[in-house]
Amino acid sequence: MKDIDEVTRHLPAILDAVAEACRVTRHVQGEPGRIEKHSKDDHSPVTIADYAAQAVVAHRLAALSAPMLMVGEEDAATLREPASAALRAAVTAAARVAWPEAGDDAVLDAIDRGNHDASAAAYWTLDPIDGTKGFLRGGQYAVSLALIVEGEVVFGVLGCPNLSADFGRAFDARDDHGSLLYALRGHGAFSVPADAPATRPSAVHTSAEPDVTRMRVCESVEAAHSRLDDTARIVAHLGATGTPARLDSQCKYAVVARGQADAYLRLPTRRDYVEKIWDHAAGKLVAEEAGAVVSDIHGRALDFGHGAGLSANRGVICATPACHEAILRAIEDLRLFAD
DSSP: OOSHHHHHHHHHHHHHHHHHHHHHHHHHHTSTTOOOEEEOTTSOEEEHHHHHHHHHHHHHHHTTSSSOOEEESOOSTTTTSGGGHHHHHHHHHHHTTTOTTOOHHHHHHHHGGGBOOSOSSEEEEEEEEEOHHHHHHTSOOEEEEEEEETTEEEEEEEEETTOOSOTTSOTTSOOSSOEEEEEETTSOEEEEETTOTTSOOEEOOOOOOOOGGGOOEEEOSSGGGSOHHHHHHHHHHHTOOSOOEEOOSTHHHHHHHTTSOSEEEEOOSSTTOOOBGGGTHHHHHHHHHTTOEEEOTTSOOOOOOSTTBOTTOOSEEEEOHHHHHHHHHHHHHTTTTOO
16 A cells, blocks of 8 residues: 555554454453463564554455554564464464464564564554553553554554543543544544444544643653653653643553543653564554644654664653643753753
């Protein structure tokens, strides 16, 4: 797929692919003892649900277009090892929740469809479970899929299986339906239930609150993902008193997009850290199409034209226009990240 018209033509099938991946992850999360995990080379956790969700999405997308190029977070190298027979069988069993006829070889090959190097003019990027630690805790996580064309995100879907449409529901409470938000560049952002993607979509919009002192900030539950102390300094500098929202994953982009919070700050924890495209592509577009401004900590637009990493950027700020401007000003006033 190389343009918005083609995406629009296949939109129901694409949304259904993400919804089915949500169903797989929900199934695994709901079965005690089934959330098997191991650590990757970078020590980050990966579960059978990560692998199974990537297999399901890749399998569904491959049926829509050929060739199908995808940059996925996972690969099947570990699963192919003889010592991984039990893990491999568990992944295949999980994938069969949405892909009943799947066998081990088909699942492994589908996972490895995500091995593209982000060098093509157009490709998909997928994080099958963004927020794996949140998933392991029974909290918020997202299935994140985006289409990048010539270095620009043109389509994005956030499947948030535990994110309720009810704003009064606590973020740490699992939801029976979940939320699926999607956006096409220049066409707005929309939401449907994650368990009923064919439902008539509702448009989503950011908050219209112009008073920065009422700003509500999304914070990561995992302190390692962002400088929460610097976020607190920015909030204090702006005199913002809004109640913060704490949750994992790209669901934070969704929460800003639908007006449940006003800002999401992902502040760099070290100078050399490079954000991955699959951690931001879908969420960034959904938030922007809902009315938010997304940039790095220096106000530069996120540049998806440098392979799998956002190497031209540092950190991420997603906020309503008034809050975004105020946050950038606060970073400058406080001389944060001046090195």
